[in-house]
Amino acid sequence: MMEQGKxxxxxxxxxxxxxxxxxxxxxLKFFDNEILAKQGDSGLFLLDGVRRMAMSTDSYVVDPIxxxxxxxxxxxxxxxxxxxxxxxxxxxxxxxxxxxxxGFSIEKLEEIVREMAHIAEEAGVRIIAGDTKVVNxxxxxxxxxxxxxxxxxxxxxxxxxxxxxxxxxxxILINGYSGDHGIAILGERESLTFTSPVLSDAACLxxxxxxxxxxHDVHFMRDATRGGVATVLAELAALSKRPAAxxxxxxxxETAIPIREEVRGICEVxxxxxxxxxxxxxxxxxxxxxxxxxxLERMRSHxxxxxxxxxxxxxxxHPGKVVLxxxxxxxxxxxxxxxxxxxxxx
Amino acid sequence: MKYITEYRDKELVRILVDKIHAxxxxxxxxxxxxxxxxxxxxxxxIPSLLPDNVALVSGPGCPVCVTSLQFVDHAIALGRRDDxxxxxxxxxxxxxxxxxxxxxxxxxxxxxxxxYSTLESLSIARDNPGKKVLFLGIGFETTAPASxxxxxxARKENLDNFFVLSAHKIMPPAMAAIVxxxxxxxxxxxxxxxSTITGAGIYRDISGKFGLPVVVAGFEPSxxxxxxxxxxEQLRTGNISVEIQYKRVVTPEGNLKAQKMMQDVFRLRDDxxxxxxxxxxxxxxxxxxxxxxxxxxxxxxxxxxTQEPEGCICGEVLKGVSHPTECILFDSVCNPSNPxxxxxxxxxxxxxxxYKYGTE
Numbered sequence: 001m002m003e004q005g006k007x008x009x010x011x012x013x014x015x016x017x018x019x020x021x022x023x024x025x026x027x028l029k030f031f032d033n034e035i036l037a038k039q040g041d042s043g044l045f046l047l048d049g050v051r052r053m054a055m056s057t058d059s060y061v062v063d064p065i066x067x068x069x070x071x072x073x074x075x076x077x078x079x080x081x082x083x084x085x086x087x088x089x090x091x092x093x094x095x096x097x098x099x100x101x102x103g104f105s106i107e108k109l110e111e112i113v114r115e116m117a118h119i120a121e122e123a124g125v126r127i128i129a130g131d132t133k134v135v136n137x138x139x140x141x142x143x144x145x146x147x148x149x150x151x152x153x154x155x156x157x158x159x160x161x162x163x164x165x166x167x168x169x170x171x172i173l174i175n176g177y178s179g180d181h182g183i184a185i186l187g188e189r190e191s192l193t194f195t196s197p198v199l200s201d202a203a204c205l206x207x208x209x210x211x212x213x214x215x216h217d218v219h220f221m222r223d224a225t226r227g228g229v230a231t232v233l234a235e236l237a238a239l240s241k242r243p244a245a246x247x248x249x250x251x252x253x254e255t256a257i258p259i260r261e262e263v264r265g266i267c268e269v270x271x272x273x274x275x276x277x278x279x280x281x282x283x284x285x286x287x288x289x290x291x292x293x294x295x296l297e298r299m300r301s302h303x304x305x306x307x308x309x310x311x312x313x314x315x316x317x318h319p320g321k322v323v324l325x326x327x328x329x330x331x332x333x334x335x336x337x338x339x340x341x342x343x344x345x346x
Numbered sequence: 347m348k349y350i351t352e353y354r355d356k357e358l359v360r361i362l363v364d365k366i367h368a369x370x371x372x373x374x375x376x377x378x379x380x381x382x383x384x385x386x387x388x389x390x391x392i393p394s395l396l397p398d399n400v401a402l403v404s405g406p407g408c409p410v411c412v413t414s415l416q417f418v419d420h421a422i423a424l425g426r427r428d429d430x431x432x433x434x435x436x437x438x439x440x441x442x443x444x445x446x447x448x449x450x451x452x453x454x455x456x457x458x459x460x461x462y463s464t465l466e467s468l469s470i471a472r473d474n475p476g477k478k479v480l481f482l483g484i485g486f487e488t489t490a491p492a493s494x495x496x497x498x499x500a501r502k503e504n505l506d507n508f509f510v511l512s513a514h515k516i517m518p519p520a521m522a523a524i525v526x527x528x529x530x531x532x533x534x535x536x537x538x539x540x541s542t543i544t545g546a547g548i549y550r551d552i553s554g555k556f557g558l559p560v561v562v563a564g565f566e567p568s569x570x571x572x573x574x575x576x577x578x579e580q581l582r583t584g585n586i587s588v589e590i591q592y593k594r595v596v597t598p599e600g601n602l603k604a605q606k607m608m609q610d611v612f613r614l615r616d617d618x619x620x621x622x623x624x625x626x627x628x629x630x631x632x633x634x635x636x637x638x639x640x641x642x643x644x645x646x647x648x649x650x651x652t653q654e655p656e657g658c659i660c661g662e663v664l665k666g667v668s669h670p671t672e673c674i675l676f677d678s679v680c681n682p683s684n685p686x687x688x689x690x691x692x693x694x695x696x697x698x699x700x701y702k703y704g705t706e
């Protein structure tokens with residue numbers, strides 16, 4: 001790993017290949033244990049040998065801290081809640097640690113904290129511990145937040161995080177428009193003026209996930225954050241590279257992935273690929289083929305899943321790879337994000 | 347998306363693909379010169395739609411790909427001086443020089459800023475009168491006018507802390523050199539954006555002297571497919587010429603105002619191209635009239651002679667002789683996160699386009 005240079009580059013925080021190298025080559029090497037080694041969205045463990053638990057943590061450094069559709073506080077709560085929820089766990093308790101820059105407005109901090117409380121209450125989680133640190137002006141950028149969370153995981157859902165049950169014939173769903181968060185941040189940063197601004201999709205997904213896991217077999221879930229839908233799909237396809245896994249690839253229909261007109265247009269202008277644009281309220285779920293329509297309907301009846309869609313199928317062909325049917329009917333591969341599309345997106 | 351979806355219409359694409367499949371002649375290879383085309387071709391999966399006897403190969407039209415390591419080394423050397431701010435288009439940031447890249451220099455503390463336009467560089471210069479602000483000018487006739495405009499503006503304002511380090515190049519000499527090197531080609535998809543500035547007339551020699559069909563192509567899938575069909579038609583009828591498919595933007599004479607500005611600000615000089623070596627009168631140095639803003643003349647920059655990375659075949663890829671996957675470094679040690687060669691760095695590079703989007 002890290003053949004080039006001995007310094008951290010922005011790409012190391014992108015959630016793409018460089019991050020992966022850093023995690024496996026450094027953190028995993030020293031924090032070596034079987035729970036971390038699974039590298040899921042949350043660490044899963046047994047409490048006293050009986051109760052299944054999920055634990056997760058995430059830091060938020062988004063720039064700007066206020067953006068259309070939310071602020072750094074909304075991300076700090078929903079991000080960690082979602083990391084727990086996509087493993088199938090029921091998120092219960094969060095902690096929140098703040099690093100504040102000297103001179104930062106208390107009024108703005110209050111706005112952020114109020115938003116966190118509001119979102120947490122809606123999601124049914126409680127923030128039960130915290131920490132506050134202040135650094136000299138210029139030593140951090142306004143406010144950085146770290147949250148951690150725990151949740152309980154039912155036995156019957158414990159397989160979701162590992163995706164062991166994913167097999168050819170399964171269908172792939174997403175709960176709505178892809179790329180909104182990335183464009184909301186970009187729009188704010190570049191002072192783009194829209195007739196109607198694209199709002200960040202930041203939201204807690206535990207309610208929607210509870211709806212679809214209650215009566216259906218969900219084989220795999222992951223929230224598509226940094227690196228976008230493309231990166232999650234690439235990770236899903238990579239499951240087949242594990243020993244004893246089903247040999248399988250993904251076939252995805254580009255035109256089936258919901259993307260807003262505005263998002264498509266802005267990506268066109270900036271040369272970004274909307275499939276790699278960040279989301280903060282999108283889950284990619286894999287379900288058995290015969291249940292796909294029911295799950296889709298269930299998603300669509302939830303406010304956060306109104307624009308849900310079936311976007312692809314798990315197939316036996318091209319194992320380990322995602323083949324995308326392009327909008328013009330051509331075929332190409334879809335891989336993880338390499339390098340950095342937009343730094344400090346969350 | 348108005349004015350875009352029309353060019354991505356599945357039915358239109360199908361009709362064009364059918365026309366191309368009607369070609370029954372021997373195997374042909376067309377070169378898409380421009381990196382923007384390479385990217386679009388891979389992104390839309392166009393190769394999967396072509397018959398076996400029609401192939402596309404990528405050419406030298408990726409600015410970062412053909413630029414010498416020495417240019418990057420120069421920029422790095424200046425960036426290490428405390429009184430310099432280096433401004434550049436994003437592409438160049440990750441290009442490995444002989445021992446470092448601008449990205450790594452940035453993480454070590456050099457003041458290196460990414461800009462979307464030369465106007466941003468000018469305002470950085472105005473805002474930092476105590477610093478020397480350098481713009482790294484790379485690219486062909488598409489980006490050269492923007493550098494020229496910045497220099498004209500700098501002179502107008504008497505901005506004495508703004509400088510351009512030019513590696514600008516022009517396209518036709520490279521297109522001729524590729525044919526002269528006996529690379530097997532049956533026609534050129536000529537770059538649409540370059541031609542917007544220069545006009546399509548600059549390719550007359552290519553079709554006239556070498557008898558090669560040339561079609562100036564747009565960047566949407568139906569543009570590219572229609573251009574391929576036009577090339578096949580030229581071969582079929584034997585009427586070899588320069589045609590413009592990208593008529594909504596490109597004219598035979600081009601943007602005269604931009605051409606005039608380039609003539610004032612630049613002078614033609616011999617230049618080095620990766621894969622092609624030194625090509626006579628293929629580069630754009632800064633003219634005497636603008637000498638005081640020419641970083642090359644103003645600053646003494648000494649860098650070690652450079653060596654291309656071992657095993658890297660970017661040069662061969664740029665000529666259309668080798669395919670990215672034929673490189674032993676491809677995907678083993680060279681990938682977009684840790685690029686070894688320039689073709690893997692740039693969004694427009696054939697190696698990155700193929701790495702990101704390629705099918706088997």
